Amino acid sequence: LGAALGSVVFQRAPEPVFATVEGLAAGAMLTVITQTMMPEALHRSGGFVGLAALAGFLFTTLVGT
Numbered sequence: 001l002g003a004a005l006g007s008v009v010f011q012r013a014p015e016p017v018f019a020t021v022e023g024l025a026a027g028a029m030l031t032v033i034t035q036t037m038m039p040e041a042l043h044r045s046g047g048f049v050g051l052a053a054l055a056g057f058l059f060t061t062l063v064g065t
Contacts, residue, residue: 030054 010018031050041049 027054027058030057 006021010021013021031054034053035050038049038053045052
């Protein structure tokens with residue numbers, strides 16, 4: 001339902017808006033995958049591991065450009 005609604009709402013959206021929404025979705029997916037795939041790190045960090053991985057990914061992306 002959400003994908004169908006997003007398809008209709010963002011059909012005529014400008015490219016920067018679409019890129020922002022897509023980037024937020026990718027960051028959320030990276031955080032969830034990190035927290036799921038690293039249970040020991042999640043146990044020790046108390047939920048901070050996903051944000052740390054996302055911050056590291058963003059840093060390396062920004063430095064690489």
